[in-house]
Amino acid sequence: MSEPSPSQDQPLGLTVHSLPTPSEAGAQNARSTRRGRWTMLALALICATPVIASYFSYYVVRPEGRRNFGELIDPQRLVPTVTATNVAGQPVDLTTLKGQWLLVSVSGGACDSACQQHLYMQRQLRESLGREKDRLDWVWLVTDDVPLTPELRPVADVATVLRVPPAELAKWLVPAAGHQASEHLYVVDPMGHWMMRFPANMDMGGAAKAKRDLERLLRASVSWDNAGR
Structure with missing residues (x-):
């Protein structure tokens, strides 16, 4: 009877692998946990970078004063908690204007030629923003109880018109x-x-410069501001 060759399978030949000690296993788990946390943190930072950059651009860098046509307000003033009324006479909390960029004009209800020019300019500025126009609301704040003329009432169909105590x-x-x-x-x-x-009494040439200001503001806030409230 021939001897089995060394290359033949040895069914009873078992390879014994050493198991890690409890302390080694704990160290490996700790390293894996730390590695997982750092990976999640890196992913979160990558996702948040555009938002952080836009906040930094708007609140820290902001549009440079020498490039602005409009005057930056410092300190900024928060919309007051005031009850206004809409054209139907219904009460409206002025703070409900939050949640959207606003381009605001102010006048009495009679709305003289300068007021009408502002309303026209607001409409043109908003329309000129193209696909970004839904991020900007056209707002007309009326400071008295004078009824709107029939010619002006259609403004309320496309703009936010509110009466506010002066x-x-x-x-x-x-x-x-x-x-x-x-x-x-x-x-x-x-x-x-x-x-x-x-600037006061802005003409259409000034409106072109105002448009550039608005475009810069919308670009700076693109990562955190969406159209609609």
Whole structure:
């Protein structure tokens, strides 16, 4: 009977592998846990980077003063807790304007030619933003009880028109020295902070510069501000 060759299978030949000690196993688990945490942290930072950059751009760097057409307001003023009324006479909390960029004009209900020019300019500025226009609301704040003329009532179909007590409004939106509130257009950020004032009695040439300001603001906030409230 021939001897089995060394290359043949040895069914009873078992390989014994050493098992890690409890302390070694604990160390391996700890290393795996730390590695997993660092991986999750890295992924979170990668995802958050665009948002952090946009916040930094808007709140820290912000549009440079020398490049702005509009005047930056410092300190910014938060929308007051005031009860306004809409064109139907229903009460509206002014703080409900939060959640959207606002382009605001102020005047009495009679709305003279300068007021009408502002309303037209607001509409044109918003439309000129193209696909970004839904991130900017057109707001007309009326400071008296004068009824809107039939020609102006259609504005309420496309803009937010609210009557606000002038004394309360003056605590929020303030004109430049020597001017009246109705001579400016105002920009309010989605948190409700009045943060920019365009020059008084702005013409259409100024409106083109105002558009560039608005575009920069919308770009700086693109990662954290969405259209609609």
